[in-house]
Amino acid sequence: MSMTPPPGWYRDPSYPLVERWWDGTTWTDHRRQPEVPQQPLTQPESPGAGGSGRARAVALVTAAAVLVAAIVTGAVLLRDDGGGEEAAAQTTPAVASPTDAGSPSPSPSGSSPSAGDPSVVVDELNGITFPLLDGWERPKYVADHDTVMTTPGTYDCPGDPGLCRHGRVVSRTATATDETSPKALAEGDIEDAADSAYEHDLVDSRPFRGITSHRLVKAGSVAVAGRAGYFVRWKVKTGVGPGGYVESLAFPSSVGSESLVIVRFAFDAGADGPPLSDMDRITKGIRSVGDEDGDSGVGSSIGPSK
Structure with missing residues (x-):
């Protein structure tokens, strides 16, 4: 069973190089340049760990592919304009089923510098x-x-x-x-x-x-x-x-x-x-x-x- 993602900034499914605002129901016209995430630090491999290093590399590539697929793939919503046969298709940010551990849901961009300010x-x-x-x-x-x-x-x-x-x-x-x-x-x-x-x-x-x-x-x-x-x-x-x-x-x-x-x-x-x-x-x-x-x-x- 899929869940509707909360409002937030997500990769634009029609142009993944920018982020687009999802209001909890549909995509709005608001777009912005994505924030650049920091690269995680990795520990050097110990001697003799070549096999496990290759396995980790394959896992990382697979996870990245799944994440991209989850972002750009969504449910298609059809709405009737009330004026005839015309319908508009929109994609929503895909959210993984609670039982689907292999398909991570997209997450909003990092919080702004003011987000933690109580004033x-x-x-x-x-x-x-x-x-x-x-x-x-x-x-x-x-x-x-x-x-x-x-x-x-x-x-x-x-x-x-x-x-x-x-x-x-x-x-x-x-x-x-x-x-x-x-x-x-x-x-x-x-x-x-x-x-x-x-x-x-x-x-x-x-x-x-x-x-x-x-x-x-x-x-x-x-x-x-x-x-x-x-x-x-x-x-x-x-x-x-x-x-x-x-x-x-x-x-x-x-x-x-x-x-x-x-x-x-x-x-x-x-x-x-x-x-x-x-x-x-x-x-x-x-x-x-x-x-x-x-x-x-x-x-x-x-x-x-x-």
């Missing part, structure tokens, strides 16, 4: 890290896999039954649009961001009985991880509860095809919500993965709002 959250897909401020934690028991951090704990939603959080930060790649302008993308995304936070949740419940009104709080250009971005911030009033603040922040990724990244902030208003200044602090602290000096995370205004 940051790594978004490997988009090549960025987020500062983990006081009062925030990595997501726990969160249904949306794009969530990068939340405020600790939950509370009973004031509307439909369920558990709510006072603050959420979500990071995703803008793949369902041809938009190339961060300003246009942020302006077009803010309504969806507000709806997903305070109108309907993932199971179509209404934890705050919907949004009754909104107003623009702030908008403008901003540098994010050394890239020109744009943000739009709303304050929303809800049917029940204190309402909240929602922001859509758009900027180009620094990796792969440099697709636009959308970061969504949703902070409850009132005394229990996180400080609104955390939106700016998190934005200012976004870095490119591996940027230890912090030169790329300017986070300051780079021009007038347009």
Whole structure:
């Protein structure tokens, strides 16, 4: 019985010289140059061990061939576009059956320099890290896999039954649009961001009985991880509860095809919500993965709002 591999960077089955992002279901358009692995050290052979040395060489060659076959061979997934007979074929990273010891599964590339830093959250897909401020934690028991951090704990939603959080930060790649302008993308995304936070949740419940009104709080250009971005911030009033603040922040990724990244902030208003200044602090602290000096995370205004 085969297992679906977890999200990560794998050798691109259509072009094995680069790595491609597998989101756990399908291949995305994100590609990058593979990291160069270090060569393992080998012990010199002792005299008279020629036979065992040749056996080890054969085993290594066989293992390498099996690994390459496992990477470039995958199950073919056919999807119906809903428009007729046309179907698209995709290959998935092959994962060995638990009983098949001779076919090792491919593994994601090595962890980034920031992966073990407890003060940051790594978004490997988009090549960025987020500062983990006081009062925030990595997501726990969160249904949306794009969530990068939340405020600790939950509370009973004031509307439909369920558990709510006072603050959420979500990071995703803008793949369902041809938009190339961060300003246009942020302006077009803010309504969806507000709806997903305070109108309907993932199971179509209404934890705050919907949004009754909104107003623009702030908008403008901003540098994010050394890239020109744009943000739009709303304050929303809800049917029940204190309402909240929602922001859509758009900027180009620094990796792969440099697709636009959308970061969504949703902070409850009132005394229990996180400080609104955390939106700016998190934005200012976004870095490119591996940027230890912090030169790329300017986070300051780079021009007038347009």
